[in-house]
Amino acid sequence: MTGSTGHTDTRKTALVVGASRTLGLALAAEYLRRGWDVIGTVRGSGRTGLHDLAEASGGRLTVESLEMTDPDQISALGDRLARRTLDLLFVNAAITRGDLPIGEVPTDMFTEVMITNALSPMRVVESLRPLVAPAGTIGIMSSDQGSIALNTDGGQDLYRASKSALNQLMRSYAARYADDSRTLLLMDPGWVRTELGGPDAELSVDESIPGVVETIERHQGKPGLHFVDHQGQVVPW
Template sequence: MNDIRKTAVIIGASRTLGLGLADEYLRRGWDVIGTVRGSRRTGLHDLAETSEGRLTIESLEMTDPEQISALRDRLSQRTLDLLFVNAAITRGDLPIGEVPTDMFTEVMITNALSPMRVVETLGPLVAPTGTIGIMSSDQGSIALNTEGGQDLYRASKSALNQLMRSYAARDAENTRTLLLMDPGWVRTELGGAEAELSVEESVPGVVETMERHEGKRGLRFLDYEGNVVPW
């Protein structure tokens, strides 16, 4: 029997989609390192208690570059098979002209800049045949924006996609799989109560899609069913 288990780092794993991803990878026999903000108890702590030591919890405020660097140092002796960044906020549905500057800055830092800082800092720990993924959204697709609304959130996800594309283009020799994942419209704080999918319906598809693309170098923008999402 092969006792070598794969290792996934899930950034933002305390609840909803991130917690669901941690649970799904544990079910599939992986070791999981999940991050939470602050020191309060979360659903990830409950999951860790039943994981037989296969789930490790790290504290990370993703918007703090020093904390990202410190996490890299703590993980420096590990080789990761998957780095997945799941973190985003929204601040309501305002026309862009009504968005306060501090709100614009907060959402862009959280949804676009900080995930890429994580990728840039922790990416070298991922095995050459491993996967780097980020939770994006079809709302980041410029081609699919035919109805408007959610201006700031859409813009932040479009910026994230563009930055990830720049990251991929900058290092054409990178052999890792790079994925921007759209989980579908999920019932979370971001998705709202009227969303079509539960976390339990979305997450297995996200994981299946990523596993099907293991070892396929280059960047793809895909949804939880494996369909290509237009840029």
């Protein structure tokens, strides 16, 4: 990014989509700690932890509003950021609606979860990819629950299916842009104590996110799609 004085600012820039709380907020904070400029998105106009973080950032964190399920808002965000170059585009957004057997899942619940967890992240990636530097990284928060190979216990049918769909769509994206020099990541943050992960999860947010960022950094400059966890281990499809 070049300022008005003509000097080049060598700080890297990350866009974290879904940064109002828990994992997304921690990602924004971790990249700030590492000296990056950060753009974080929140839903709606209410105040969030990201706004507090922005006030303490010395201008290095910008808050943008985005309802990720609205394609027009995705396009509008792309227009607002058209002059920015991103070293990292990371989409962190997912919902769960309880642990129901798939035969008991209402159609509107199925649609809502699939749109939020699978379709909308890919719309963001497809729409905003031109902003990402040729040597940059595009990442999406996935889950080992999206792994078909690891599903030996069942449960969480809809959430698992949405993450498997996300992984499949990202593989199709990677195949479509097979010659792209950007790094593509599906990240499993581990089982984290969040609203989605529940209170019995193994990891705190502070234990997960530094590993996620380290893994992202280690894969910089490695084109193609990688499905990895917060410790850098490959997750089976």
